[in-house]
Structures are given as structure tokens and as C-alpha cells.
Amino acid sequence: MLETRKLSKSYGEVAALRELDLRVNPGEIYCLLGANGAGKTTTINLLLGFIEPTSGSAQVAGIDVATDPNGARSRLAYIPETVMLYGALSGLENLKYFSGLSGQALSDEELHGCLARAGLAAAAHDRPLKGYSKGMRQKVGVAIAIAKRAGALLLDEPTSGLDPKASNEFSELILALARDGAAILMATHDLFRAKETGTRIGIMREGVLRAQYDAASISHTALEQAYLEHMGD
């Protein structure tokens, strides 16, 4: 569903991403770990077609992102670290606005349904977003993805700044999306969350994917040890 082949991005002499080969299948959650500047966000931006690769290719559902970025984007949803959206609009209105951008005309009932599926309490649906916590905003972001019925999700440090309860709720949410067939790529600093949520885990440093692990076959301690070793090279 999500695939990169020898994907590279350089800014002048600085290589932000080097020959990344990655594949995230439907139903899979791939967690990218790494320090700031490791190349996680660059990978996501390349898959979104926000930036052009220096070499290599990125594909979403078999659509080459560089050739047809709009086509590729129509198959995925994106949730940034901080979902700001429009503070003056309610959660429902934001959902209506952003689902409208993708050409969908959902009824209010369907929109309420998406917000409910994302875990947002009904009482909050019609309140202005500026009164929402970060966790509630993230849920609106997920609702946008649900409304879009995207086959792939790109999450850029979505649990950063969330309290443990909100992080846990978010993890459950994306696990449910994965169970329903979505291919999910999540960049995160949170080793615990990656181990608990991810299907596979990759560790990046200086634009290079240093190691990949099957989440089910590595312990928390081993993952932490591996992470520290790669960061300390």
C-alpha cells in the first residue's frame, strides 16, 4: 500500500533521506523511530508529495507520488503532530470543511458518525475547536481520515504532547483502523507506543533506515537497547 524504493532527498550537500526501501502493507502499522532530523518527517512529506525526491520513488496504492501526487493523496490521510484546523469552527464544521475539500458531501449524520468513531464525545461535536484539548483535535484529525475512507494513514508524531490516557485512546484508534485494512506509517519518538501499537518498527538515523524489527518479537527492553545503540553509533 505504501512503498518507497531507494527514496532519497538531499538539500544541497545535506542528505535528509538516503535510499529508503520501505513497504507498509494493508492492516500494518509501521512505526518509524529516530531522533529529530533522522528523516522520519521527510519520509512522510515525500509520501504526501509535499516535497520532490532527489532520487528513487514513492508509491501509494501503486500510484507514483511524483507522477501523480493528487492521485496518490486521494488514497491516504495525514495527521500531523499538532492538528490545529480552524479554531472558530466546531469539530463537526471542521470535519465538513475538510471532507468537502476531497469532494465528499457527507450528511451531518454521517459526519457525527465519523466523529463518534474517532472517539470524540457527542457533546463536543458542536463546540468551537479552540476549546478542544490536543487529544480532541487529534480525534478530529482521525475523523477526517475516517470520513475520507483512506486506505493509508501517515501520522507524524501524533501522540507527542498527549497525556497517557489520550495516547492510549489514540493507539486504540489506529489499531482499529489497521484492523479494518488501513496501511499506517507513524513517525514517533515514543518507543513504548511503537512497541505497543506497531506491527513493525524501523529505527532511522541521519536519513538512513538502520534497522527494522517485528514488534511482536522484540521486547521493550531489547527495543530500547537497540534504539540507544543505533543512536550512539
Next chain:
Amino acid sequence: MSAGALDGVSPGAAAGGRERRAPATGARLRQELHLLRREGLAPWALVALTLLLVAAALNGRALLGVQARTAAALEDEAAQTTRALAEQAGRGVATAVSPGVVGYSVLGEPAVLPASPLGALAIGQGDLLPAWYPVTARGPHHFLARSEPENPLRLSIGNFDAAFVIVWLLPLVVIALSFNVVSAERERGVLAVAVAAGASPVGFILGKVAARALVVFGSLWIALLAAALAAGVPLGSAAGLLPLLLWLAGATLYGAFWFALALFVNARPRASDQNASLLAGAWLLLVILLPALTNLAATTVFAAPSRVALTTELREASEAADRAAAASRDKYFFDHPEMQGGDMDRTAYFQSVAQSELSISEAMAPLLAQFDVQARRQQGLVEVLQFLSPGTMTWQSLTALAGSDGARLREFRAQVLAFHARWSGFFRDPLMRGATLTPADYAALPQFAFQEPPLGRTLARALPALAMLLALTLLLGGIALRRLRRFPVA
């Protein structure tokens, strides 16, 4: 969170999502209009713009009303005097039949410039150059002296009229609504989410600009129509409607220029406060500084003759005429020794006055002509330099369409001078022949009626600037759109 977030989604749909199409333009606009309303700034800005335009139109109407009442009072007074003199002439009253007394001492004709249909919307130079002249048989310097031969462009302050609101304040409304039309979306991360959601970056931004433009121009058109009604513009006649439509087009083009400039500034990935500073600087440069520099250049390069020189010349010409009149009186008393120690004959006296007036007029003519020449040169320079500033271009066009630019006022002055020649000739000729006036002469007094310049001449002044404004808008908008295609979304 309930399980099965994608319940009911087939594998195909999961892979590709439900069938999608580009959002309809109408739906996008409704979304953006709803957002603008919720964000709260647009309604306030537009209420302020509407109130300002209507207040400005009422102010313009009040100013024209004062001018009209003054002119009407003068015309009424002149008509009453004419009727009284005609009646006296019928009875053979000496002063009423004397062309010298009547033409050079008693009767004048106010030559009045009628208000143009859109005059109240743009006062322009209407309060600088006179809208009426008290024409008498005396030399033109008598009535021209009440005018101030000012430079043709008064942009530094301006009147509070609808043209002022459009040229000076409309850009601020546009800037307030669009200085961060791209940058704010990028800063709050909405642009990335929107593009990821399926919007094209250019389409997303254009939707926002279009909604703002729709709100601003919709309000502008409604407010201008309200202002036109408040100002008494005759909307039922082509003379009022056509210039008003062109006015609307000019104001809209000017607003569109500022939207294009805002988009152009936003097409680089800069912070919102930087964009605000750049646009405020552009407003200062294009609306304040460049027009002021244009003004300065026109008055410096083609300076009007010194007012001191004019006064000195007038004094010298008067003294020369007085000397000539004294010599004439000496000759009269030499020829009529029986009148020594008494007053001159009335006819002879006014013949002397008429001769003096002619002498003074001839002496003053070159200097007064110099004012006209310099004013035309200044206007010519301004017509070239106006293309430096959209503010000047718009002001020039709006005042030309409203008939309050220097051209219509100078045309009025030229027609008044031609009328003066007929009026003074009407009295001087019988005076010099020693003839008297009859009631029939009073009925045949020359009447001043301003002949409006052809519409084509007005359009020739207004349309090039509007065409340039359109070209600038398209250029800026085109560059902005090209840059936005490569705009860094994240």
C-alpha cells in the same frame, strides 16, 4: 473509540476511498464564506467599509450642495438685477441704458459649472478650482483672480469622499482580510492537512481568495450603489449609470490589484507578520509616497508662475492703464474745455475704463496663459507618472469619470473665457459706438451653458489607467499562481 472505524468499507474502497470528485466551486465558496463569518473579521471590515462609503457620499453631496446653493443664489441675484435693469431701460433710466454702467459696474453673469452626475462621489479638484466665475465686462483677471491655479493632482490629503475611501481605505480592508491568506494556513498546519485531504494547493488558496473577494466586492458594490443613491446620482439616466458602472469596474479592479498583491506576497513562504509588514509598506509606497512624489515632480518640473509675479504684473499693468486713462482724460478736457472742473461724460468715462481693461487684459494675458500652459504640462506629466502607482491611476480614473478631475474644470475655464469675450463684447461694442441699451438687448444677453466634453474624451483619460491596472493585476496574480504551484506545503 468503537471498533470497525472503516466498517462497511470494501477493500477497493479501503484502497482507493469512496468515489471522489473535485468540490464544486459553489460549495467551496460557501465553506469559505462560512469560515470567514465565523472568524469574525470580515463582517466588521465590511460594515466599516459600507458605512464609510455612504458617509463619504453624503459628505460629497453636502459639499456639492453648498456649491449648488451658492451658484443658484448668484444666478437668482443676476436674474433679478437683469429684470430690474430691463424694466428701467424701458423707462429710459440713464444708468440702465448705459452699456458702460451696466457692463462695467452693475451687471455680471455667474458662469456656473453644473455638477456632474457622479460629482458627489469624487470631489477631486472641485474644491480647488472654482465651479463658478462671476463674469463681467471687465477683464478676465477680475474673476480668474478668485481661482487658485493649483497643481493638477491633489493626492496628499484629499477630500473625504467615496473616491478617498476607495483609493486610501479599500486596500486596507483587502490587506486586513488577506495578508495571511496563505501564511496563516501554513503556520497552523491547515495547508498540509487540506492538501493531504485532497485539495490542490492553488485551488485551496484560490478558494480562500475568491471568498474574500466575493465578500469585499459584494459589499463594495452594494455600498457604492447605496452611496450613489445617497449622493443623488441619477441612476435612471445613461449619463449617470454608465459612469457609475465604470466606477464600479474601476473600484473592483483596484481591489483586485490589492488581492493580487496580497497573493503575490503570500506566494513566498514567509511568516504572517512579515507579509503584513510588506503589504503595509506597499500601501504606504503605492498610496501615499508615490502619489506625493508624483505631485512633487509635477509641481517642481513644471512650476506654476510665482503668485508674487502675477500680483506685480497686475499692479504694473493697472498703473500703465491708469496712466493711459489719465492721458485720455487730459485729451478729453483739452478737446472739451467747457467740461474743465466738472465730471467727464459717463460714456467717455466708461470708454476709458473699457480701454484700460483691455490694456490690463492684454498685459496679463501672457502670464495667465503661462499658468494654463504649466497646468497642462503638470497634467501631462501626471498622466505619465500615474502609471507608477495604482493609487494614482485609480484616483485619476475615478475623478475623470466623476467629472472632477482637472480636465473638466479646465474645459469649464476655457468655456468661461470664451463666454467672457462674448459678454464683454456685448457691452463694449455699443459703448464704443456711443449706443444705448434697450429692453430687447437685455432679453438678448449672452447666456452661459457649459458644454460637456464628449464622453470619449473622458474615457480616453480613464480607460488607459484601468487597462494598466488590469494588466498589473493579471501579472501579479499570474506570478503568484505560478509560485504557489511550487509552494512548500509543509
